[in-house]
Amino acid sequence: MTGHTAGDPLECYSIPLVLEKEPEVDGMGNPVSGPDGKQKYKCGFRIGGGIDQDNTKSPQGYPDKGVYVTYIHEGGPAERCGLQIHDKILQVNGHDFTVVTHRKAVEYIQRKPTLNMLVYRKGVPAIAKSEPQPQFQSYSQDNYAMQYQPNARLS
Amino acid sequence: MSTYQMNQSDGGPRSMSGGGQNYMDLSNMPLENKQEQTMMWQQNQYMGDSGIHPGATTQAPSISSKGGHHDDIEEPQSNMETSHMQMFDWPDQQYPQQGYTQEQIDDVNQQLNQTRSQRVRAAMFPETLDEGVPIPSTQVHPDQPTAVQRLAEPSQMLKHAVVNLINYQDDADLATRAIPELTKLLNDEDQVVVGQAAMMVHQLSKKEASRHAIMNSPQMVAALVKAMNNTSDLETTRCAAGTLHNLSHHRQGLLVIFKSGGIPALVKLLSSPVESVLFYAITTLHNLLLHQEGSKMAVRLAGGLQKMVALLQRNNVKFLAITTDCLQILAYGNQESKLIVLASGGPGELVRIMRSYTYEKLLWTTSRVLKVLSVCSSNKPAVVEAGGMQALAMHLGHQSQRLVQNCLWTIRNLSDAATKCDNMEGILQMLVQLLSSNDLNVVTCAAGILSNLTCNNQRNKVIVCQVNGIEALVRTILQAGDREDITEPAVCALRHLTSRHPEAEMAQSAVRLHYGLPVLVKLLHPPSRWPLIKAVVGLIRNLALCPANHAPLREHGALPRIVHLLIRAHQDTQRRASISSNGQGSGYVDGVRMEEIVEGTVGALHILAREAHNRAVIRGLNGIPLFVQLLYSPVENIQRVAAGVLCELAADKEGAELIEQEGATAPLTELLHSRNEGVATYAAAVLFRMSEDKPQDYKKRLSVELTGSLFRDNQNMPWSDVQPPGFEDVGHMMPPADDSYRDQMYQPPLHDSQGSMHSNDMNRGYEHQIPIDSMQGLDIGSQGGSQYGGMENLPDLGPNAQSGDLNFENLESSLPQQSGNNQGMPWFDTDL
Numbered sequence: 001m002t003g004h005t006a007g008d009p010l011e012c013y014s015i016p017l018v019l020e021k022e023p024e025v026d027g028m029g030n031p032v033s034g035p036d037g038k039q040k041y042k043c044g045f046r047i048g049g050g051i052d053q054d055n056t057k058s059p060q061g062y063p064d065k066g067v068y069v070t071y072i073h074e075g076g077p078a079e080r081c082g083l084q085i086h087d088k089i090l091q092v093n094g095h096d097f098t099v100v101t102h103r104k105a106v107e108y109i110q111r112k113p114t115l116n117m118l119v120y121r122k123g124v125p126a127i128a129k130s131e132p133q134p135q136f137q138s139y140s141q142d143n144y145a146m147q148y149q150p151n152a153r154l155s
Numbered sequence: 156m157s158t159y160q161m162n163q164s165d166g167g168p169r170s171m172s173g174g175g176q177n178y179m180d181l182s183n184m185p186l187e188n189k190q191e192q193t194m195m196w197q198q199n200q201y202m203g204d205s206g207i208h209p210g211a212t213t214q215a216p217s218i219s220s221k222g223g224h225h226d227d228i229e230e231p232q233s234n235m236e237t238s239h240m241q242m243f244d245w246p247d248q249q250y251p252q253q254g255y256t257q258e259q260i261d262d263v264n265q266q267l268n269q270t271r272s273q274r275v276r277a278a279m280f281p282e283t284l285d286e287g288v289p290i291p292s293t294q295v296h297p298d299q300p301t302a303v304q305r306l307a308e309p310s311q312m313l314k315h316a317v318v319n320l321i322n323y324q325d326d327a328d329l330a331t332r333a334i335p336e337l338t339k340l341l342n343d344e345d346q347v348v349v350g351q352a353a354m355m356v357h358q359l360s361k362k363e364a365s366r367h368a369i370m371n372s373p374q375m376v377a378a379l380v381k382a383m384n385n386t387s388d389l390e391t392t393r394c395a396a397g398t399l400h401n402l403s404h405h406r407q408g409l410l411v412i413f414k415s416g417g418i419p420a421l422v423k424l425l426s427s428p429v430e431s432v433l434f435y436a437i438t439t440l441h442n443l444l445l446h447q448e449g450s451k452m453a454v455r456l457a458g459g460l461q462k463m464v465a466l467l468q469r470n471n472v473k474f475l476a477i478t479t480d481c482l483q484i485l486a487y488g489n490q491e492s493k494l495i496v497l498a499s500g501g502p503g504e505l506v507r508i509m510r511s512y513t514y515e516k517l518l519w520t521t522s523r524v525l526k527v528l529s530v531c532s533s534n535k536p537a538v539v540e541a542g543g544m545q546a547l548a549m550h551l552g553h554q555s556q557r558l559v560q561n562c563l564w565t566i567r568n569l570s571d572a573a574t575k576c577d578n579m580e581g582i583l584q585m586l587v588q589l590l591s592s593n594d595l596n597v598v599t600c601a602a603g604i605l606s607n608l609t610c611n612n613q614r615n616k617v618i619v620c621q622v623n624g625i626e627a628l629v630r631t632i633l634q635a636g637d638r639e640d641i642t643e644p645a646v647c648a649l650r651h652l653t654s655r656h657p658e659a660e661m662a663q664s665a666v667r668l669h670y671g672l673p674v675l676v677k678l679l680h681p682p683s684r685w686p687l688i689k690a691v692v693g694l695i696r697n698l699a700l701c702p703a704n705h706a707p708l709r710e711h712g713a714l715p716r717i718v719h720l721l722i723r724a725h726q727d728t729q730r731r732a733s734i735s736s737n738g739q740g741s742g743y744v745d746g747v748r749m750e751e752i753v754e755g756t757v758g759a760l761h762i763l764a765r766e767a768h769n770r771a772v773i774r775g776l777n778g779i780p781l782f783v784q785l786l787y788s789p790v791e792n793i794q795r796v797a798a799g800v801l802c803e804l805a806a807d808k809e810g811a812e813l814i815e816q817e818g819a820t821a822p823l824t825e826l827l828h829s830r831n832e833g834v835a836t837y838a839a840a841v842l843f844r845m846s847e848d849k850p851q852d853y854k855k856r857l858s859v860e861l862t863g864s865l866f867r868d869n870q871n872m873p874w875s876d877v878q879p880p881g882f883e884d885v886g887h888m889m890p891p892a893d894d895s896y897r898d899q900m901y902q903p904p905l906h907d908s909q910g911s912m913h914s915n916d917m918n919r920g921y922e923h924q925i926p927i928d929s930m931q932g933l934d935i936g937s938q939g940g941s942q943y944g945g946m947e948n949l950p951d952l953g954p955n956a957q958s959g960d961l962n963f964e965n966l967e968s969s970l971p972q973q974s975g976n977n978q979g980m981p982w983f984d985t986d987l
Contacts, residue, residue, distance in 0.1 A: 007495040009458045048984030051494055052533065057982035070984040096456070099491050106985050 003063035006051045006099045011127055014090050014118040019043060019081040021113045041113055044076020045069050045083055050102030060086065067097045067105045069119075087119040267293065271303075278307035279314055333359075334372050341378035349382050350391045357394035360401040369398070370408045377415040384420045389429055396424060396435035403442040412439070413447050422457040425466060434474060437466070441477050444484045451485055460485055460492055464499040472514040479505070479520040486527045493531040502528065502537040509546040515555050522547065522561040529568035539573045548582040551589065563589075563600035570607035574615075579608065583618050590627045595641070598631060602644040609651040616656040625652060625662050629671040632678075639687050642678060646690040653697035663701035672704065676711040679720065685747040688720065689755055696759035705766040714769060717756050718776045724752035725781065750790055757785065757796040764803035770810060779804060779813045786822040791831045798826060798837035805844035815845050 004010055021041035024032040034040045048062070048070040049055060055062045062068050069087045072079050089097045093116050095108045109115060274293070276283065294301050337359075340352035356379065359365040369375055376399075383395040399417060402408030412418075417439075424436035440459065443450040454460075459481075466478050482501070486492040496502075505528075508521045525543060528534040547562040566582075573579075586608075589601040605624065608615050619625075628645050635641040649671075653662045666672065675698075678691045695713060698704045708714075727749040731742050742748070760778065763769045773779075778800075785797035801819065804810035819841070826838035846857055 007458065007461055007498060043987040046984045046986045048982065051491070051498075053982050055982065059982075071986075099495065101490065101494070102983075102985070104490070106987065109987050 004066065004098060006065045010090075010098055012090075012120060013124050013127060014120050015082075015087075015124065017081050017083055017115075017117045017119060019077055019083065019115040019117060021115070022077045041110075042073075042076065043078055043109065043115070044073040044080075045078035046071040047089065047105060047109070048102075050105055051099060052101045052103075062088075066090075067100065067102075083117070083119065084121060087121050089117060089119050091118040092116070274301075274303045278303050279310040334368055334375055338372065338375045338378045341375070341382050346386060346388055346391070349386060350388050350394075353379070353382055353391045353394035353398070357398045357401075360398040366401060366405075366408075370402055370405060370411055373411055373415060376402070376411045376417070380412075380415050380417050380420045384423065389432070392424065392427070393429065393432050393435070396421075396432050396439070400435040400439045403439045406446065409443055409447040413443060413450060413453070418443065418450060418453040418459075419457040422454060422459045422462060425459070425462040433466075437463075437474065437477050437481065441481050444481055451489075454481075455485060455489070455492060455495075460495045461499045464496055464501045464504060467501075467504040467508065472512055472517050475508065475512070476514070476517040476520050479508070479517065479524050483520060483524045483527055486524065490531065493528055493534055496524075496528065497531070497534045497537055502534060502543065503541045506538065506541040506543045506546045510542070510549065515553075515558060518550060518553075519555065519558045519561065522550075522558060522565060526561055526565040526568065529565045535569055535572040539569055539576065544569055544573050544576060544582060545578065548585055551585045556594070560594075560596060560600075563597060563604070567600050567604045567607070570604045571610075574608065574610060574612045579615055580618050583608065583615060583624070584622045587619065587622050587624045587627045590631045590645075595638070598635075599640050599644070602628070602631060602641055602648060606644040606648040606651065609648055611651075613656040616652050617658050619648075619652060620656075620658040620662050620665075625649065625665040626669045628652075629666060629669040629674075632671070633674050637682055639684060643687045643690055646675070646678070646687065646694055650690060650694040650697055653694065654700070659697075660701060663698050664703060666698055667701075667704050667707060672698070672707045673711050676708070676713045676716065679713070679716045685745040685752065689747050689752060692717065692720070692752070692755040692759050696755070696762050699759065699762040699765070702766070705763065705769055708763065709766075709769055709772060714760075714763065714772045715776060717759055717763075718773070718778055718781075721753060721756035721760070722781065724749040724756065725785070728753065750793065753785070753788075754790070754792050754796055757782065757793065757800055761796055761800040761803060764800055767807070770804055770807055773800075773804065774810060774813065779810070780817050783814065783817040783819045783822065786819065786826060791829070791834060794826060794829065795831060795834045795837060798823070798834055798841060802837050802840045802844070805841050808847075811845045811847065814841065820845070 021043050024040040024042045026032050032040050046069070047067050048058060048060075049065060049067045051065045053065065055065050058068075060068070060070060067089045069078075069083060069085055069089065072083060072085050089105075091097055092105075092108050093112055097105055097108075100108070270293075292301075294304070337352050337356055340348055341356070343349055343352070356369065356375070360369055379395045379398055383392055383399075386392055386395075399412055399421070402412060421436045421440050421443075424432055425440075427433050427436070440450075440454060444454065463478050463482050463485075467475065469475065482496065486496055501524075505521050505525055509518060509525070512518060525538060525547065529538060529543075544566060547566050550558055550562050553559055583605070586601045586605050589597050590605075592598055592601070605619065605628070609619055628649050631645050632642050632649075635645070649662075649666060653659055653666065666675075675691055675695060679688060683691070695708065695717070699708060727742075727744070731749075760773060764773055782797045782801050782804075785793055786801075788794055788797070801814055801823075805814055823838045823842050826834050827842075829835045829838070842857060846854055849857075
């Protein structure tokens, strides 16, 4: 999947991960709150990319305008859940990350304390082209019932 | 008319299909000709006297003398007996009970008989009547309808029910038997079979009852979708698509299509080369998008947006209208969709449509898509570059109000990105004309657009002045009263038009000549809110650049009001500073910071103070202590304007004395060291003027001080030889050039009090601000004769320097490069 054009249909195998955020604490171990008074959480990774960014300028040389993991903090929640550097995030809590601005990606990630993610990692085999299957999508189309299965159809 | 007679011999249970020859046995009727059947059934009517008489309760036919059986059910068609009309008691009637011979009664009966069936038919089957045949009415009393009349409505309802039953009788059979069969056939391996089945289903879907049967079978619809997806036969596709199209006119149909995965299949059909398939697909998708929840997301996910944008190249106007409407539904409020449309080349196609077609509905739907795109900061430049402004402006004179309004909104949204455009003459002229429209929305938009387009754009400013824009704007303000939606952008436009372009002077005078000054001063008072006040103050400042305006402005009471506003704003900032922890009082009221008001009002007073009378008034209002206080402000701009107004005031002896008495020397001396050249220069100038009467050695010390501080970067250069940095042509007679009070920087695209950029569909308020460039023009000269001693080491600020304009005019703005284009954006990552 080198260079997927944002907005095109995409079908690939993906890795499902569940990341439980960690409450942020200051030096003394007291929980830190944000300006709205709510507890702040740390995910323990950095993301780069988005459809409003120019991926040719990325130091890592990412091939497309998807959202990529650019750094994993050691011992953090991201490392613990199995996220790896240079993973391409396909979906977070049901939101499609293949066509999303950077800001929106940050927002979706910051919303909930638990992230159900689907990521693509280099080395994962491509789906073998087979007969088109009848499309019985889940009844409520906004809601990806297929989240926890490795075969994600995203378009 | 044929007569109908009940079984009179057969006393058995009444059945509709028994006995009577005249009664049609409908169960054998062929499938077609339902209408005929109904007709025939209608014709098999009752005749004769039902024994129903007005005014009396309907009696069972037992009244009749005939022996035939009767029913308790009061169905009109069963009460048919012929009978002679008897002479009954008609308690409510007023007919004389006597005096009718039997013969006469028989005659009347006869007449009634003949017309009765007509009347009954008229009541039950009005659609079968011959036109124009009068039927004598038997109504004897206007308040008392005849029995036929009273039964008319229930009979009609019954008739409809029976007709429906007749129709559905067959279709219900169909549903139970045929649909499962057809479903199986659609799932067949053999493509020919599938094709045939699809054709049949398509035919069935055209009739209402069978259509409902199809809709209620999810398996059938799923089979259709599958067939549509997998087939390579065009006919099959066409029939399946046609069926779905027919289903899509019903809510239930939409739901079942949606649930059976119809949307991805339909989106796939958008690539079909067959026109009818394409039309079916787009219309069905349109219906889904309009009425079926969840469709939008599904279409987006199936890649519908890209395909629809590609379809914009077709040339059937109705098709285009539907497609653009779909795009509008999909893109509205969804940023990602808008970006996809951009990436697929949407803006160019849409602009081309606006330019090329005249079908009103298409223009309207396209303008709505452009409107939705125009609030997206990435799409905006693309639309402008594709010639969107001109294309939309083409239709501003159209008779369709909704089209004009949408074009105006879109142009307004785009206008802050369009300031570098050429050939705007037509648009600007049209907009000036639209200011006289009766429709307030149109006027509001036109004012807003003019305000944006004239911001920092010399050419546009000149054009607007040349097409009598000033007059139109002043008139608009006069007519708008206290409608700030209109007055604010109009005032901002005038503010732009009265500075920094070749016709500015003419504009400044024109405002006065068109009676603009009184209303503008009035707008400084309540109920005007801060954004408007700020705009008016800025405009007055510009107007004061024209000497002829000084007296009128004073006479209309501008000065006291401005000073009052200044005091209020200043007190507010003081209060906030004392409350807030870091000593900085910076708060927004109505989206305007009070520092901005302070700066604006003092700036206006600065220019107004060029005139001697005005200076006297300002002194009288106790302005000087306030200005001196403002010298201590942490904001450089405020320091500068305060020093500037003091500089003007110091031109008079009384002024200079007052200033010194207020202890201005100390802060001014401080300000000499300011890194802001304007501040330092004005401070120097004030000190000079104040030092007029001082002893010589004082002047010398001052001179040294000034020289040292003004030249701290350039210590080796003697003052007199070289033009001091930042000073241009001082010492010449400068024509009273336009003071380069830079047009307020505007924040695209949101409505911001600074630049009044208006944009649909976006929030108000904007986080950061581009600071007004500190290199503002300095106008040190003043009129009305001021005498200074010439200090030889200094730039000539003496009487020869009339309105020496230290002009920082040509500094390019330092707007951050906001290219909405993705390619311009840097790449960065965010820690989470």
